[in-house]
Amino acid sequence: MTLYLGTFLDTPDADQPAGVRLRAATDQALRVVDGVITERGPAADLRRRHTGDEVVDLREGLVLPGLVDTHVHFPQVRAIGALGMPLLEWLDRRALPEEERLASVDYARQVATEFVGGLVGAGTTTALVFGSHFASAVDVLFEEVDRVGLRVTSGLVVSDRSLPESLLSTPERTYDESVALAGRWHGRGRTRYAVTPRFSYSASDDLLDACASVRKDVPGTWFTSHVNENQAEIIEVARLFADSEHYVDTYDRHGLVGPSTVLAHNVHPTDCELALLAARGASVAHCPTSNSALGSGLFPLREHVEHGVRVALGSDVGAGTGFSLIKEALQAYFMQQLLGPGGLPLASPDLLFLATRAGALALGLGSEVGDLSVGRQFDAVWVRPRAGDPLEVGLCHALDAEDALARTFALGTPDHVAGVWVGGDRVKG
C-alpha cells in the first residue's frame, strides 16, 4: 500500500476537447493498492488513517495522469528530425530506408530499446504503436515493452504495393504472421494486438480483406492506419480505389472502421468522411508536429468535434519532432490559434484532456487509465522542474492550477519528467 502526496491535475469527466473542466487537488493523497487507486482525499486525513503505508512525496511540482500517444512509429526513432520534405518524399528518402533496416533482429533490438526509452522518458504510459513490417522486429518490440511494463497496443505493419520490395507482404503471409503475433502478444500483460495496414496507398483490396479476417479470427484486436494526411497521397488513393466513395471508405468497405479503430491524421476530410467516422464511433489521432514538419496542413479540429468524431493526440515519431505529448498538445494549440475564427480555441484543461483521457477513450481504456479517479490504474507522470528552471519560476508564479498547467504545456519537456508510474510500478525516476 502506497500513499502518493502531491498536487494532482486531471480531466475525469470530459469527452471532447472543448470547455473541459480541470480537477485540481492540492495537498492531496492518492492511496494505491496493487496498482489501483483505492482512495483520494486530503493528505493529512489519509496519512492519519493509513499509518503503515509507504509514503511517496511528490509535492514539489505537479502530478498528471500518464500521457497517451495514439500514433507513434517504432522503427522511426532514428529518422526524427529530417525536415524540409512533404510526406511521400520523406517516406522514400528517410522513413522507409530506416524501416528496411529492421529486417535485422539485432538492429531492431537496439531500436526497440531507444523507442521504449523515448516513450517512458517523455511520460508516455500508454501507446498505440505502428510496429514494423518484419514480424521478428514486432516480437522484439513487444518483448521490450513487456520488460519495461508499458501499456502498448501494436502489430505487424503490412503492405503489398507501392513500397520497397523488402517491405512488401502478401495477403496470405499477412494473415498467418498477424495471427501468430496476436497469439503471442494480444492480452498478455499490458500488451494488445493492432491490425495495421500502412495505408490504402500501399494496400490492395485483398490485403485489406486479409486484415479483416485477422480481426474476425482474433477477437478484441484494434485497427489502425493512416488517412487523409497529404493531398498527393489522397489523389493517389482516389486513383487506386476508383470505385471507393472516399479515403475512409477504402477501409470501411472491408469492415475495418468501428469503435476499435484509430486513424492517424485526417487533415483533409470531407463532411461525408467525418459523418461516417462519427457513425462508426472511430477515433482520429491528431499529430500536430508531424503535420507541421511535413507541411501536411492545419487539422480541422472544430469540424471533428462538431461531427462528434473522437480525437486524441499522436507524436507520429519520426515525422513528428519527438516523443513529448506535452509538445504535441502545445502544437495543437498553436495550430488552432493559426486557423483564426475557423479554429477551436484550446485552454490548458483541453490540452491535458487531449494528452491523457482522450487517448484512453480512443483506445477503449477510459475505465482503466486517463485520469486519477478511484478505481483507475495508477498511471502517472510527475512534472518537477529544478529550482531556477523557467518552468519552476512559472509554477511558482502561477495564478491558479489552470495557469500552472498552461505554463507546463508552454515550457514542459521530457527533462522535467521526474517520475513515471504504470499500474503503480515506477518505470522512470
Ligand SMILES: [Zn+2]
Ligand atoms: Zn504515421
